[in-house]
Amino acid sequence: MGSPLLERLWPTTRIGLLSLSLLLSLTACGKREHPALLPPPQALIEDCPETSIPLETTGDLVLKVRSLRVDLSNCNADKGALRIWAQELSK
Numbered sequence: 001m002g003s004p005l006l007e008r009l010w011p012t013t014r015i016g017l018l019s020l021s022l023l024l025s026l027t028a029c030g031k032r033e034h035p036a037l038l039p040p041p042q043a044l045i046e047d048c049p050e051t052s053i054p055l056e057t058t059g060d061l062v063l064k065v066r067s068l069r070v071d072l073s074n075c076n077a078d079k080g081a082l083r084i085w086a087q088e089l090s091k
Contacts, residue, residue: 039086048075 053068055061 037089039089040082045079045082045086047079048072 048071053064055064
């Protein structure tokens with residue numbers, strides 16, 4: 001190495017560098033935290049209101065009622081899935 005000072009400090013410097021590299025490798029395997037999941041707002045979880053549409057003829061009655069029931073059922077099923085998800089997050 002040349003210099004007596006470098007020859008004297010080399011073993012401790014080598015141990016220090018080895019220790020530092022081992023320490024850095026251990027922290028790379030550390031546990032990572034996951035971001036917190038927040039439940040949806042309460043307004044999105046509430047059931048959809050059943051709206052009344054004025055009917056002009058009795059022939060339109062069956063079609064409009066079926067359409068409203070299907071829409072309402074789909075909306076409430078979606079809201080039910082959101083409620084279940086919100087309950088799972090709160091556990």
